[in-house]
Amino acid sequence: MKPGITTLIPLIIAFLFSPPGLADRGPAITDYPVDQVTDEVYVIHGPLGMPNPENQGFMNNPAFVITSDGIVVIDPGSSVQTGEMLLRVMAKVSKKPVIAIFNTHIHGDHWLGNQAIRAAYPEVPIYGHPNMIELIEAGEGRNWVDLLERLTEGKTAGTGVTGPNKAVDNGDTFRYGGMTFRVHHYGKAHTTSDIMIEIPERSVTFLGDNVLNDRIPRINDGEIQGNIETCSRILETGSSTYVPGHGPTGDAEVPKVFQRYLEILYTTVKKYYDEGLSDFEMKDQVAEALGAYAGWSGFDEQLGRHISLAYLQVEAADF
Numbered sequence: 001m002k003p004g005i006t007t008l009i010p011l012i013i014a015f016l017f018s019p020p021g022l023a024d025r026g027p028a029i030t031d032y033p034v035d036q037v038t039d040e041v042y043v044i045h046g047p048l049g050m051p052n053p054e055n056q057g058f059m060n061n062p063a064f065v066i067t068s069d070g071i072v073v074i075d076p077g078s079s080v081q082t083g084e085m086l087l088r089v090m091a092k093v094s095k096k097p098v099i100a101i102f103n104t105h106i107h108g109d110h111w112l113g114n115q116a117i118r119a120a121y122p123e124v125p126i127y128g129h130p131n132m133i134e135l136i137e138a139g140e141g142r143n144w145v146d147l148l149e150r151l152t153e154g155k156t157a158g159t160g161v162t163g164p165n166k167a168v169d170n171g172d173t174f175r176y177g178g179m180t181f182r183v184h185h186y187g188k189a190h191t192t193s194d195i196m197i198e199i200p201e202r203s204v205t206f207l208g209d210n211v212l213n214d215r216i217p218r219i220n221d222g223e224i225q226g227n228i229e230t231c232s233r234i235l236e237t238g239s240s241t242y243v244p245g246h247g248p249t250g251d252a253e254v255p256k257v258f259q260r261y262l263e264i265l266y267t268t269v270k271k272y273y274d275e276g277l278s279d280f281e282m283k284d285q286v287a288e289a290l291g292a293y294a295g296w297s298g299f300d301e302q303l304g305r306h307i308s309l310a311y312l313q314v315e316a317a318d319f
């Protein structure tokens with residue numbers, strides 16, 4: 001039976017009142033407050049939870065630095081919507097154009113917002129570690145787009161993959177508007193693709209997820225000993241201000257406290273490994289040793305996995 005005109009009317013009305021493409025795009029993110037962490041350096045400290053429909057996938061610390069030539073952005077967030085929110089927040093602080101973007105690592109909650117900045121500034125260079133560029137070419141960017149869209153139930157829809165187009169590595173420096181942006185990379189830490197950005201003139205360092213504050217990281221792609229070593233190396237900058245990938249900005253205590261988490265995790269797991277316990281048998285002891293961190297977001301969810309990962313790394317180091 002052919003559909004009659006009366007059955008088609010609701011469809012026609014629905015079509016007329018929904019502009020094409022609207023359903024393919026998640027809603028805007030309400031503007032978050034921005035914190036000035038030192039002269040000309042601003043951070044939007046994102047929510048601490050995992051991506052969900054309420055936070056719309058926004059969870060990192062997008063940052064921007066206002067130089068005399070224009071704005072340099074670090075990690076514009078998890079979606080095109082987060083990048084657009086960042087553009088609006090930046091416009092309240094400065095009318096200068098965005099002249100460069102740095103992406104600290106492959107995890108999509110930090111860089112999928114590139115898309116919005118690039119749409120507004122088509123020529124802007126995006127810097128990232130060569131391993132990040134390689135992982136995106138291998139499909140990791142697409143995986144992150146899909147993961148965030150699933151976890152947020154479509155709130156990040158419309159986000160695509162806009163990765164770095166300029167490879168940078170340890171020791172590279174850039175000059176923008178009278179400020180130096182120095183890249184640090186010390187091998188596999190949080191991931192294989194981490195860069196940290198130091199601005200000596202402002203004594204500030206952006207740590208990516210090599211350091212978190214008040215929140216337990218996903219360390220599945222990392223190396224605990226490498227991450228501990230990276231914390232030591234970045235503390236050598238002697239910066240006054242450290243901006244973690246998630247959680248509040250602070251002084252040298254921020255990397256030190258996080259490094260201590262990793263050290264306690266590793267040494268406690270090693271202690272019970274040496275005593276012949278398996279990973280699930282040592283959970284209570286490790287939880288107790290890490291008691292100072294029990295209030296951090298994600299502690300209960302991640303503890304078992306962190307013990308398992310530490311166990312595998314202790315075991316590998318044993319051979």
Ligand SMILES: [Zn+2]
Binds near residue numbers: 105190209
């Ligand atoms: Zn990460």
